[in-house]
Each structure stands twice: as C-alpha cells, then as structure tokens.
Amino acid sequence: MKPNLKKTTLFLMGVFAGSLLYAQTPDSAATKDYVPPFSGGKMLNTWSVGVSGGLMTMYNILSSNHLSDFTNPKSNFGYGLYVKKQFLPALGIQADFLRGKLSGTGAQPDVTNPLTSYSTQINWGGSISAYLTFANINWRSARPVVQPYLMFGGGIINYTPVIQHTGGPDIPFKDHNGTHSIYETYIPVGVGAKFNVTNNLSIDLGYQINFVNADNVDGYNHGSNNDKFSYLHLGLEWAFGSSKKPQMATHNPVSSLRTEYLNGDLANKAALQSEIDAQKAKDDQIKNDLANTNAQLAKLSIDSDNDGVVDANDKCPNTPAGTKVDGSGCPLVLVVTEEDKKVLKDAIKNLEFDFGKATLRSASLPSLDNVAQLMTGKNFSLKLGGHTDSRGSANLNMILSKARAESIKAYLVSKGVNASRIEAVGYGQTQPIASNKTDKGRQINRRVEFTLY
Template identity: 45%
Template sequence: MKLNLLKSMPVVLAGLFIGSVAQAQEPVTSTTKFRTWSVGVNAGALTPLSPLGGKNDFSNNKTSFGYGLYVKKQFTPYFSLRLDGVRGKLKGDNSEAYDSGLINNSPVRAFDTQLSYSGSLSAVVNMFNIDMFKKEDALQLFVSAGAGLAGYKPTITTAAGSSLYAGDKNIKELIIPVGVGAKFKLTDAVNLDLGWTINFVDGDNLDGVYKGTSNDKYNYAYAGLEYALGSGKQLAFHNPVALTYDEAVKAKQTADALKGDLDAQKAENAKLRSEMNDLLKDTDGDGVADKLDKCPGTPAGTVVDGSGCPLVVTKVTEKVIVTEADRAVVKEAIKNLEFDLGKATIRSKSFASLNRVAALLVEKNFSLKLAGHTDNTGSKALNLRLSKERAESVKAYLVSQGANASRIEATGYGMGQPIATNKTAAGRQQNRRVEFTIY
C-alpha cells in the first residue's frame, strides 16, 4: 500500500498544478480590490478512525483534542491552495467489542500517540455560491485534497499493563488529506470556518501496532476563524456569475436607451422633413412657395414677380455687366451663410448679407444660380435632399425680399462635388456650402 501511495504522488501533484492553472485562467471582471491571502486557526476533535471503511487495530477509538493553523492563497473565486499544520493526540483501546460482536484479543490493550506535527498542502475548490445572482455571498461549501507529512510518537500499553515507547524520534509518514467544509463570512476580514478532514496515512504504525493488512487513518473535525489579509472584498466570496449578469443587464439598459434616442431622433427628422415640405410647397410651379405666393394658381410658364403675381415683361436686350463690387456682395453672403445643424433653416446672422444680395438682384435684374453641397456624413440620398432643401431655402428667402423667383435657379448636388477633404472636420466644414453664381 505504501508503494502505491508513493507512486500516486506525481499524479496528485500534477492534478493540483493543472487545477490551479485552469482555475487561474478565469478572469475577474470587477475593478474591486480583493483580499487573496488569509490565515486561519482552529481547534477540534482528533479520532484515529475513518467512516469510509477499513478495519481498525483497536476496537474502541477515542476522541481527543487537536488544534491547527493554516495559510491560504485564493487564486480565483473557486480555487485556492492551503498549507495546514495540525497537532494533538490520538487514543484508543480494546475495552469494547467491535460492532460485529468480535472481541479484539490483541496483546496490546491501548495506545496513546502524540501527533507532533502534521503538515500538508491542499487544493481547495469552492463548490458554488448559494445565491448565483448575488455578487457577494456569505456562505461557501468547499472540498479539498492534497498531500503532506506527519510526524508522530506512539505509546502502547500491553495487556500486562506495561508501556512501550516508539523512541525519542518521530515516525515520519506520508499523509493524503481529503476534506469537506463550510465557510461563513462574518465580516469583510473574518470568516467562521467549519471542516472535517480524513487523513490517510501511508503506514500501519500510527497506533503503535503493525499488522500490515491495512493503512492507518485519522479524522480531524474542527471549527475556527479565518482572517483575510489586506483590504477590499474577499475573492473567495466573489461571484463572477452575478457580476456578468449585472453587466449584461446594464448593457441591455444602455442599448434600450440608445434605441429610444434613435427613435426620438427619427421622429424629429420626420417632423422637420414635413415642415420643410410645407415651407417649400409650390402648387402652381411658378417658383414661389405657397406660403409666399400672393397670386396662387398662375398658369404654367407665367413669369411672376417675387410675390408670385404675373409680371409684365418688356423684352429689352441689354448687356449684363457684373462688377467686382457685385461679386464682393455675393462673396460676403456666401461667407456669412449658416444653417441649423442637419437642417435647411437659415440662421438669423445670415439675413443682413442675404438682404444685400436680394437688393442687388432687384436693382440690376441679375440672374442667380444657387448650388447646394454637403460633406459625406450620412447617406447619399439624405445629403442630396438636404443640399437641395438648403438651396431652395436660400431662394425662398431672396424671393421674400423682392427678388425675381424666375431668375433664381436652386440645385442640390449632395456630397458629389467636394472642394476639400472629408477626412477632417475643417474639410467637411468647407464642403457644407451653398455657392452663389450671378450672371
């Protein structure tokens, strides 16, 4: 049996290492600072038997006081490594019969073993959080397994009443501890620790009697306190499942809010388009919007004035001369022309320079071509419509100031004729324009 346990050690240690690496790969998505180191003290009952089967060398195994301490490193909410040390006594005798009724006729009447030390390194796995939707729990159930070394001194009492000692030196044997437990969080730094560990000894001399038929074993049931070192929350009670759930809920709430904003913007755009269509509506097609047309229903092809009324035109052939001063008036209007963002509404600061252009058109009877342009932000269809609406908006304003609608041509070119790069804010600003050409 001893040989089989020694052969199994590389497998046990490899399992601990692989488990720690696999668990450590689980990311903790919270920015909260965690406590990962802790120390614990405990005390409880040591008993030289196991409920998992196997015949004991003594028929009456007694419970004795034991105590221990440990240091633990928490790698993830589910996995940690724990270094334990335990001391105490193990006692038993043959004063009672076995459960089967058989009497132990061994020449040894009793034993008293001093457990000088028991040191082991175990992998501890937290089974689950009691409440999967709570980011931090107060109760953890765990299992553990590991390997270590025990040093002990057995003393036996013969049937004749004499005592025999194992000697001054400790007997050293490999142990395999397997345990279960529950941990209750009392504060951010203190936990109540309840546990039960079965220690399988790689030898048959823990009780001072060697029969060679089975290895000895002993239990340690304990209660104690664990102190988490550092500051912040304890990583062992952190629940990444609940944290992920909260993040998913927040992401959905953000998406719903963005969708609501988008729907509101769509409704606002639809309202603006309706208002613009009403503003530019020209039922009789004379170039004057219905809202400004004082003579609605003029026949097609009728030359009208700025108010939409028929204009008596005397055909006079004259040479149209555009001076530098005229071009300066137009240039100033272009420079000062501004619209509301994403709309065809002219801002009031542009009215003064537009009024001078209207006066120039009336005074010299010039013709004017308005060409609307946009940058490449948005769809092609949207930009084409917006550029057309802005050019028409300028025309409607000039006509309202007395300019001849039939001499003003408004065209939208969208984003197809940029004069600067659309890769910079300054370039896009230059591309959003309405060009004036007088002739």
C-alpha cells in the first residue's frame, strides 16, 4: 500500500468517525435503556468478546518510510481476538490476542549486509490494555450510536523474521542469543470507534500502533530506533448477558438521572399504578362472572352435535351427524337382523375384482347397492377388512387388500353412505381362514369381510 493511499484511508476514517461522534439514539429509547441510578453493574452487561481482521504493516503515522529499515513496507492480513471487562461506562480492561504477517522491500544500504526484503510472521501477541470510551454521557439522549475510544497497554509478542539477501536464499533471522523465534515486550496504543447495532452487538473500527522493545522485527538492526507496526482493523464485539440489558460501555447514566427526574416520585407512581391495577382486576372479575352467567344460559339452548337434544341434557355429546338418539342424546342400539346379515352375505358372495387389481367388476354392484341402501336406511356403521392369499410379496398383498377395501368404501360413499361410518382396513395375507396350499383354500382367503355395527 502506498503512503498516500494509507494517509487517505486514515483521514477518511477520522472524518467518518467525527461526523458521527455525538450521534445518539432518540429519547424514545430512554425507558428501554433506563437503569436505576447508582445501582452498580448488576443491571448492565459488563463482559464482551470480539474478533477483528484488517491490514498489518510496518508503515505507521508516527514514522516516515525513508527513515525505516525497509523503505517500502507491504500490507498483509492480520486478525485479533479479545475479551473485555467494563468497570465504568468510560473504562474497560481488555485482554488481546494478535496474529498476522509483516513484510517489506527496499532495505537501507549496508555494505556488510546487503538485504533485499524480509517477511516476518507475528505468531502471537498477547496484551492487557485499558480502553477509554468517550461521548457516552449526554443529558438529552438515552444511548450513543458511536463510541470513540483510546486504548493503551502492554504485553508480550512472539515473531519469526526471515530475511532475503541479494541473489541469495531466504535466511531465518536469529537474535544475539541465536534464537529464531523471538519473544519481546511491546506496547499497543490505538484509537477507534464502536458503532452500536443492537444492545449486545457493535461494529469496531480501529487503528493501532504497536511499539516493540527491539529493532529486529524486520530482521534488520539498522539505526537506533526500535520497530513499530500498525494494525488497521474492522471487527465485531458481542456482549455477554441478557439482550434486554444495556452494555455498560454504551449506557448513559446521566440519561437515567434525567428519566428519574422527569418521572417524579417513582414510589408514589408505583402505588397509584397498584391501585389502578387492583380496580382493573375487580372490573375484569365482574366481566368474567357476567360472561360465565351468559355462557351457562346459552347452554340451555345449544345443541352442538345437532342430534335434537340440547347440550344441558345431552349425556352423549358429539354423536356423529345423522345418528338416531334417544331422549338423553345417546345413540339408539341398532339390531342387526337375519335379513340384514343376508344382504351382507350376498354382497360378499357376489364380490368380484379384476385379477391382481382393486377394480370392482360390474357383477359386484347390485349387491353393494343393497348394502348402501341398508346403511343409509338404518344408520349402520360398517367395517371392511380386505384379505389376500399368500402368493406374491407380503408388502404388495397388504397394499392390494387395503386398496380393495377402499374401493368398496368409495363405491358405497358414491351411493350416499356417510364416509365416516365406513372403516376400510387391509390385512394382506396375515389372517388366512383356509390353507394357502390349495387353489380352493387360496380362493377362500381372497376375500373382503363386511361387519355391521
């Protein structure tokens, strides 16, 4: 990344953050974000975690490229993780983890050590930092939309530089102790802004300069200044706890004082509200009693199942439509006569299907018409049980027996029989009444049983 482009990016970041510096949520959020003054942190979310990603480079706003060990620093990807504990609305302590890569070309001339470029892996950096949040105190608004912040801290960083000489291979840099994986202390300092999305979610835009207590981050001890690198990042921060609680970092305690003042004496208001609620409860009870009385009166004329007996006297509610009942609303006991049984026997005797199918043949229909007439005339219910012999697969036989029973049901319904009074069941080859080893036995087993009730 060229210096002019980097400076332009940082300038735009500042303009964007500054334009929203004092942006606040409207007063309508005051009640939602209200927390009793001086209640401490128990009503606020104080723990959060965050992730970030962005550009890591030796270029920074505090130094010039032509004075650096390498005059042409490159930009590489870096990322970070952190956990933060907020102690005050304006103060939080954060544990950071940082990882990424640094590289560059154009080494300062050195006759004894002619370098061309370097590549350093930041294996990890761990630090503890203080975060100072601004612009979250306002008399007129409940909660800030943007929270500018400053941060500074200290920690330990581990990195492994690799340098390239003119015309030579990559060489792992080693410090004066002969160590390639180098540990040093460093001080991170930064600025940024948090943009609130929800009570528990914020967008983090920041710029951080990391001052390393060594001049070998790039594998080149040139000059008298220690190395430092920058981290321009964009990330997300999630707060632990209930989404109904505000974050301490975004909470405006002054707004809660204002809400307390505008509401007046909350204790008297609560007492008055309690009296109003008690009277409302009495009114609701009177309405409920009246509704119950009306419901009881209505029962004297309601016949839910339309059987001619009102519900108050109906001892057998929810009888099927068309069922003949006695004076207490219970179904009359139907007697199956010998003549009725003969109708069923004729239907079973004359029942024919196409071979291997559920299609009724025309010879079956006159007898089935008599069954339909019997059922509609006497309000009988009918169970149809389909059976097959053992030839063929058990699964196909089960399907065929069910289909044949359903075919008979469909025909009877087409003749005016109530479908709810017919149950069609398939048993396949599971219930033989004769031997399946003979043609006659198999013919007997291929049947549909009719049961009136």
